Amino acid sequence: MVHYEGLPEFVAARGPALLRSAFLLTGDRHRAEDLVQTALVKLAPRWRRVSAAGDPETYVRKILYHEHLNWWRRRGQHVFPSAAPPEPAGHPDIADRTVRSVLLRQALGRLTAKQRALIVLRFYEDRSENETATLLGCSVGTVKSQTHRALARLRALEPGLAELLTDTEIPEVVR
Structure with a gap:
């Protein structure tokens, strides 16, 4: 061993x-x-x-x-x-947060695999553009442009979440 x-x-x-x-x-x-x-x-x-x-x-x-x-x-x-995501214990179950979370997860599921990976790396894991580019094996410019496109697609897929989806942050609903 x-x-x-x-x-x-x-x-x-x-x-x-x-x-x-x-x-x-x-x-x-x-x-x-x-x-x-x-x-x-x-x-x-x-x-x-x-x-x-x-x-x-x-x-x-x-x-x-x-x-x-x-x-x-x-x-x-x-x-x-x-299926329900693995969540850490101790988080309150709030109806509004749950609804937004479900909507966002459904919208994430309709992104391409690469777009979804970008969103997870940049916003869920709070990785920098450089780290994301290194992990995915692409340029920083590609990370920037594809992140922008992925967020635009999320906004189009789920207009009710548009105020939550800025180019700089995705809220706690996906965490």
Whole structure:
């Protein structure tokens, strides 16, 4: 187990956050679990080298986003939300927030896989444009233009959420 020293602790500490991000990408809890598991299986043989580099979460998230895009390309279909997201305990259940959350998740489900990945990285995970570009393997200019297009599409798909969707923030309803 020396080869995997620290991996169980990493999975225990960061697994729930990875699962929440995967749920936002896939829209389905079971597919999200499969996606995280696939990413961790790909990480395991490289664990010693990746952990020695000092930032294993960035590495596994890159695997996560690329795997999601690969699944989407292979299946040639969009995945629509069908299950409740994994939420941290202790958050109040407020009807208005729930309605907005459902509407936003449905609209997110109608974006392309790349647009959805951009929205999740930029606004849910609060990644910078540079980090997002690195994780997705594209330029900063592409991140900016595609984020703008993704937000415009969200506004068009769900006009009732237009006041919530600015180019600089997506509110807590997706968290």
